[in-house]
Amino acid sequence: MASELERYHKLGIAESLPKIYRYPIACGELSFILRGAYNKLPKNLQSLIFHDTLAAFRLLPQMQTQSAVSAANSLAQAAEAVLPKQKKNLAATEYKHAKIAQKKQSKMQQELRDCAQLPQDTLLHIMSFLDLHSLVSAGLVCWSWNLAACDDSLWQAQYNRVFGHSAVSLKDDNNNSKTIHGGHQNAPQDKMTILTSLNWREAFKKAYTGKSSRKVIANRGYCRRCKTIVWLNYTACPNQYPRPRYDTHQIKPVLSHQVMNYILDEFSSSDSENDSDTERGTVSRLWAYSKSVPHQRW
Numbered sequence: 313m314a315s316e317l318e319r320y321h322k323l324g325i326a327e328s329l330p331k332i333y334r335y336p337i338a339c340g341e342l343s344f345i346l347r348g349a350y351n352k353l354p355k356n357l358q359s360l361i362f363h364d365t366l367a368a369f370r371l372l373p374q375m376q377t378q379s380a381v382s383a384a385n386s387l388a389q390a391a392e393a394v395l396p397k398q399k400k401n402l403a404a405t406e407y408k409h410a411k412i413a414q415k416k417q418s419k420m421q422q423e424l425r426d427c428a429q430l431p432q433d434t435l436l437h438i439m440s441f442l443d444l445h446s447l448v449s450a451g452l453v454c455w456s457w458n459l460a461a462c463d464d465s466l467w468q469a470q471y472n473r474v475f476g477h478s479a480v481s482l483k484d485d486n487n488n489s490k491t492i493h494g495g496h497q498n499a500p501q502d503k504m505t506i507l508t509s510l511n512w513r514e515a516f517k518k519a520y521t522g523k524s525s526r527k528v529i530a531n532r533g534y535c536r537r538c539k540t541i542v543w544l545n546y547t548a549c550p551n552q553y554p555r556p557r558y559d560t561h562q563i564k565p566v567l568s569h570q571v572m573n574y575i576l577d578e579f580s581s582s583d584s585e586n587d588s589d590t591e592r593g594t595v596s597r598l599w600a601y602s603k604s605v606p607h608q609r610w
Contacts, residue, residue: 317357319575322540326364333446334543337531337568339368339383344572346390352576362399365391373413377449381414397402435460444470444520467512471519472574532571533563534579541566541574 320497325341328334342365350358365387372384391403395449439450439460451461460466535542535549539557542549549563566574573579 316353316575316577317360319359319577320357323571323574324543326367328543329364329368329371330374332375332380332529335368335371335444336377336379336383338608339380339387340568341571342368343387343390344385344569346387346394348572349576350394362395362403366406369403369410372407372410373417376418383412386418429456432456432460436463436466439463439466440469444474462513464510464512467516468510471512471516473518474520502563523582532566532568534566534570534574536562536564536591536606541571541579 314375323341325338328338330430342361345361346365350361368387369386372380375381375384379488388403388407391407392400393418435457439447447461447466451458531544532538532541533544535551537553539548542551544550544563544565566579570579
């Protein structure tokens with residue numbers, strides 16, 4: 313049976329902290345581990361978790377999102393509540409310096425944004441590398457970013473990444489339903505014409521809010537083949553599936569508090585299916601962002 317230290321290494325938290333889109337999740341998991349497991353762990357693992365906590369604070373200036381700031385703040389509160397006095401003071405000092413540096417960095421980036429505006433084709437190219445949540449967030453930054461983030465080519469790419477060759481349901485001029493395949497490049501000419509004119513953002517929204525949406529929003533999952541918690545690549549285990557696909561028998565979405573249970577060897581893969589139901593509400597919130605932004609309508 314793997315030790316706590318081995319299970320912690322398998323989580324890959326230290327490797328995930330420098331990645332902007334994973335930083336808030338990794339900080340959240342560290343917070344749960346500190347509060348719920350730190351005092352139960354061996355000294356060598358306590359030292360490693362403390363080191364990763366300090367690393368998270370040092371990386372904060374590079375993270376210019378509110379979710380990252382909130383996650384770092386929660387991590388600082390967990391460190392304050394759990395760590396012994398000397399480590400607590402070190403963590404508090406590191407967090408204080410990180411906050412000051414983060415505010416300076418944020419101000420500098422705001423000044424740069426005010427002075428320069430990227431061309432739309434450049435924005436489109438950059439946004440083509442974003443995942444779903446990052447693309448939606450980018451569309452909330454300003455008018456020009458929203459215009460780029462709504463481009464149908466980006467949403468067709470997102471559809472093909474997440475749903476592969478899943479069927480797209482359409483209605484023709486006579487209101488009759490027809491089904492085509494989203495990512496099939498060898499489709500007949502008439503279907504290719506439909507694919508070209510399809511509103512891919514709306515197609516993605518309908519598919520996303522369908523029965524599979526609960527799995528799309530997951531960032532972590534328990535892989536029964538790997539027998540460990542992994543970062544999901546569009547709901548697929550990167551160690552098993554090089555191409556995105558759904559495999560409800562092998563991947564179970566997990567929440568941050570279950571990562572703590574995993575380290576303590578108290579994790580049950582059967583719990584993750586029920587617990588992930590609590591995240592269903594985040595699906596509607598993703599599409600609700602546009603209500604507060606006049607330039608973006610789904």
